[in-house]
Structure formats: C-alpha cells, structure tokens
Amino acid sequence: MAPHDEELLPEDTAGYKLSQPKQTLEQYQKMDEGDESLQRYKESLGLSAGKDLSDPNDPRVCIIQSLTMDSPGRAAVVIDLSAPGSADNLKKNPFKIKEGATFTMSAQFKVQHEILSGLHYVQVIKRKGIRIPGGKSDEMIGSYAPNTEKQPVYTKKFQEETAPSGWAVRGQYAVSSSFVDDDKKTHLQFEWAFEIDKDW
Numbered sequence: 001m002a003p004h005d006e007e008l009l010p011e012d013t014a015g016y017k018l019s020q021p022k023q024t025l026e027q028y029q030k031m032d033e034g035d036e037s038l039q040r041y042k043e044s045l046g047l048s049a050g051k052d053l054s055d056p057n058d059p060r061v062c063i064i065q066s067l068t069m070d071s072p073g074r075a076a077v078v079i080d081l082s083a084p085g086s087a088d089n090l091k092k093n094p095f096k097i098k099e100g101a102t103f104t105m106s107a108q109f110k111v112q113h114e115i116l117s118g119l120h121y122v123q124v125i126k127r128k129g130i131r132i133p134g135g136k137s138d139e140m141i142g143s144y145a146p147n148t149e150k151q152p153v154y155t156k157k158f159q160e161e162t163a164p165s166g167w168a169v170r171g172q173y174a175v176s177s178s179f180v181d182d183d184k185k186t187h188l189q190f191e192w193a194f195e196i197d198k199d200w
C-alpha cells in the first residue's frame with residue numbers, strides 16, 4: 001500500500017491496459033439479447049440476478065467493508081472498514097504475522113448504482129520509511145455489477161503469500177492500501193501496520 005506521497009494507480013503495473021469505454025447499467029441491460037456471449041458476459045457481472053440493493057442515500061459506487069487475513073491453524077484476522085472512521089486508527093494497532101507463515105488476504109465489498117469497472121487493490125509496504133524490495137503490488141479484483149438480493153456482497157480472495165523468515169525481517173511494517181478502478185477513481189485509501197515476529 002502506498003503512502004500519500006505516492007500515486008496509487010493501476011497503470012503503474014506492467015501489462016496494465018485500459019478497459020473498454022464505460023457503459024451505464026441501462027446500456028448493459030439493452031445489449032443484444034440474441035447474442036449468447038453477451039448474455040454470458042452480463043450474467044458474469046451479475047446483471048440478471050435479482051433486485052438491485054443500491055442505497056439512494058449513499059452516493060458511493062464501491063463500499064469496501066473489510067480485509068481479512070486467513071492463515072492455517074489460526075483464527076482469521078479481520079480489518080473492519082465498514083464503519084465511518086474505522087480506518088483511522090489501524091496504523092496505531094499493528095497485527096502480528098508469524099515469520100514463515102503462509103496466509104491469504106481477501107476483500108469484502110459492495111457495489112451500487114453502476115457497473116464497477118476494473119477494481120484493483122494496490123499496496124505499498126515500508127519499513128522505517130523506506131519501501132521494501134518488492135513491496136509494491138497490484139492485485140486485480142475485477143468488474144462487478146451492483147449487488148442484488150441474490151448476491152448481497154462480493155468477496156475476492158487474493159493470491160497466497162508467505163511471510164519472510166529470520167531475525168533481520170522481524171519488526172514493524174507500515175502499509176498503505178488503495179482500491180482504485182479503471183477510471184482512476186480511488187474508492188478507499190488507508191494506512192495500517194503489521195509486525196513480523198517469531199510467533200503469533
């Protein structure tokens with residue numbers, strides 16, 4: 001996750017390509033009904049899956065609810081991002097990761113009002129103010145239609161990771177995270193921290 005002095009944009013990642021021009025929900029719904037491939041595409045976005053749950057009083061398109069870390073033999077660690085101001089104190093309360101442990105991060109989120117195109121999770125990890133080697137990553141989450149009664153929330157599991165080992169890597173790390181879409185709109189940016197130690 002990148003600090004505020006670094007721009008968190010998905011095009012910083014090698015191989016990034018701009019998506020097709022954005023379409024409205026109505027335009028997607030009116031795509032040629034006789035085209036089976038378009039029908040499958042619409043279904044993959046959830047455009048035919050029940051009542052739209054968009055809140056007319058909430059203008060946000062993408063609402064990030066939580067980040068979760070799962071590691072074998074340990075209870076899941078959940079970073080709750082759903083309440084207003086919930087991300088403000090995350091940096092002051094680092095959670096611990098056992099050195100050498102394998103873990104998987106996942107994001108839970110909602111989409112409303114319009115198609116969310118090409119959502120990315122971008123992070124930059126620093127130690128003592130310096131970005132660590134390989135500390136910037138960009139995970140493609142994907143494109144999604146507004147949530148419905150049949151699909152009230154989305155969960156995206158990221159690639160499995162392994163924490164480094166050895167005395168030299170033990171200590172606290174600062175992380176800056178951002179959820180950015182293909183339109184370069186940042187839906188959430190926040191800072192948090194973790195500590196690598198001998199044990200949980």
